[in-house]
Amino acid sequence: MAKQEALSLWHAVSRDRHPRPALEGVLDVDLAIVGGGFTGLSTALHAAAKGLSVAVLEAEIIAWGATGRNAGFVVPNFAKMDPDAISAHLGPERGERLIEFAAGSADLVFGLIEQHGIACDAEQNGWIQAAHSEAALQKVRSRARQWAERGRPAVTLDRQQTEALTGARFYAGGWMDRSGGVLNPVEFAQGLADAAEKAGARIIEHTRVISIDRSSDGWTLNTPSGSLRAGKVLVATNAYGGALNPTLQRTYFPLKVFQIATAPLPSKTRERLLPGGQGFSDTRRNLITFRFDAQNRLISGGMHVISAGADRRVPQAIRRRLSKRLELRDLPPLDYSWSGIAAVEPDFLPHLIDLGPGLIAARACNGRGIAMTTAMGKVLADWADGTEARDLSLPFAPPAQIPFHGLLRYAPNMLLPWSILRDRLEAA
Numbered sequence: 220m221a222k223q224e225a226l227s228l229w230h231a232v233s234r235d236r237h238p239r240p241a242l243e244g245v246l247d248v249d250l251a252i253v254g255g256g257f258t259g260l261s262t263a264l265h266a267a268a269k270g271l272s273v274a275v276l277e278a279e280i281i282a283w284g285a286t287g288r289n290a291g292f293v294v295p296n297f298a299k300m301d302p303d304a305i306s307a308h309l310g311p312e313r314g315e316r317l318i319e320f321a322a323g324s325a326d327l328v329f330g331l332i333e334q335h336g337i338a339c340d341a342e343q344n345g346w347i348q349a350a351h352s353e354a355a356l357q358k359v360r361s362r363a364r365q366w367a368e369r370g371r372p373a374v375t376l377d378r379q380q381t382e383a384l385t386g387a388r389f390y391a392g393g394w395m396d397r398s399g400g401v402l403n404p405v406e407f408a409q410g411l412a413d414a415a416e417k418a419g420a421r422i423i424e425h426t427r428v429i430s431i432d433r434s435s436d437g438w439t440l441n442t443p444s445g446s447l448r449a450g451k452v453l454v455a456t457n458a459y460g461g462a463l464n465p466t467l468q469r470t471y472f473p474l475k476v477f478q479i480a481t482a483p484l485p486s487k488t489r490e491r492l493l494p495g496g497q498g499f500s501d502t503r504r505n506l507i508t509f510r511f512d513a514q515n516r517l518i519s520g521g522m523h524v525i526s527a528g529a530d531r532r533v534p535q536a537i538r539r540r541l542s543k544r545l546e547l548r549d550l551p552p553l554d555y556s557w558s559g560i561a562a563v564e565p566d567f568l569p570h571l572i573d574l575g576p577g578l579i580a581a582r583a584c585n586g587r588g589i590a591m592t593t594a595m596g597k598v599l600a601d602w603a604d605g606t607e608a609r610d611l612s613l614p615f616a617p618p619a620q621i622p623f624h625g626l627l628r629y630a631p632n633m634l635l636p637w638s639i640l641r642d643r644l645e646a647a
């Protein structure tokens with residue numbers, strides 16, 4: 220497949236997948252899952268392992284959504300709130316349960332990879348966050364302390380350590396969670412799907428759920444080629460749910476994110492940058508992120524302001540920014556560029572959304588989806604198996620619609636120039 224035709228770098232370089240035919244006729248299961256990304260697949264695996272009958276319905280192919288388009292950073296913490304703030308926000312009992320959930324999420328990902336022998340270029344070498352200003356440094360030091368106090372392998376980094384570990388200068392310091400890392404997300408998703416099938420789950424591709432209707436003993440999911448009857452239903456469509464549930468659509472901000480992968484870097488340059496193979500992010504609002512894939516391609520990403528020609532222009536702008544920040548005068552051209560939609564929660568926390576008796580939606584994106592959605596699958600399997608929602612480790616509530624969503628949905632992308640300005644002023 221031509222490089223620019225692929226859905227993402229990961230879809231282009233991953234091993235061939237075995238085809239999974241569309242639904243035909245009528246099928247009865249305990250748990251129906253809409254969406255074949257990390258959320259759906261991890262839930263399918265954990266629920267099937269409990270002995271439930273499970274079917275996943277995916278409109279396209281496994282990992283077609285954000286799961287196959289992300290950067291592959293495995294990040295076991297929250298995008299905005301630190302543990303003490305979460306404890307204050309949700310109360311100590313619920314707060315600490317959520318913190319524990321996130322804290323173990325990367326270990327769960329790498330544990331599943333080992334347990335099921337998933338070949339996905341996974342490296343649990345750590346996730347580094349570098350501070351772009353003195354104020355940000357104080358914040359990340361406190362962040363590292365709060366996670367370390369809860370038993371996590373979190374360490375602070377001074378300016379020299381940050382430079383030595385990342386090759387990036389101009390950072391005041393940072394911190395690292397050693398349990399984080401990187402992987403190839405498409406191969407991880409395919410490995411989850413294979414493991415779920417081995418445990419007895421049905422994974423059905425090319426089958427879009429058009430409607431979900433209440434029936435006397437559960438729910439019926441209607442598709443163009445058949446229907447699925449289930450006692451419980453998980454809607455795991457993240458930011459790709461479209462018209463299936465308009466209420467759900469108004470509960471998050473869709474954020475378009477671009478990704479790039481350069482041609483492989485020469486080994487001399489490669490050795491200077493992230494020699495330990497970690498994932499890197501900084502503290503800017505307009506984040507700088509980077510990592511390498513197994514072929515030494517430099518991978519990065521960024522947001523954009525919605526405008527004509529952005530799809531063509533933004534990947535080159537990200538490449539230029541990276542080349543400047545990492546002082547790479549001869550950064551190779553792009554091998555791949557792609558984009559995806561991330562679902563951003565107003566409070567940046569994972570959520571279980573109560574859509575009716577036995578009907579739930581789950582989202583945990585916020586740029587932390589690989590670790591969080593995989594871990595969420597375990598919690599959702601408990602729910603499918605009968606655990607009361609209030610006893611789960613994640614916030615569970617009816618859909619909270621965002622006022623003026625029609626207008627505000629564009630805010631994360633439109634406010635980018637303001638974010639960039641604030642980043643610059645802080646770093647000055």
Ligand SMILES: Cc1cc2nc3c(=O)[nH]c(=O)nc-3n(C[C@H](O)[C@H](O)[C@H](O)COP(=O)(O)OP(=O)(O)OC[C@H]3O[C@@H](n4cnc5c(N)ncnc54)[C@H](O)[C@@H]3O)c2cc1C
Nearest residue numbers: 254256257258278284285286289292428457559587588589
């Ligand atoms: C560009 C980008 C970069 C990111 N980088 C990172 C990162 O480095 N690290 C990280 O942790 N997170 C990252 N994220 C977030 C992460 O990718 C997501 O949180 C995660 O993949 C969400 O998984 P999911 O299963 O909930 O949803 P998705 O993977 O989006 O899956 C939803 C699926 O539902 C299917 N679907 C929708 N409607 C229907 C229907 N009616 N019937 C049947 N199927 C349907 C879609 O086809 C899709 O496959 C990034 C996100 C983006 C967009």
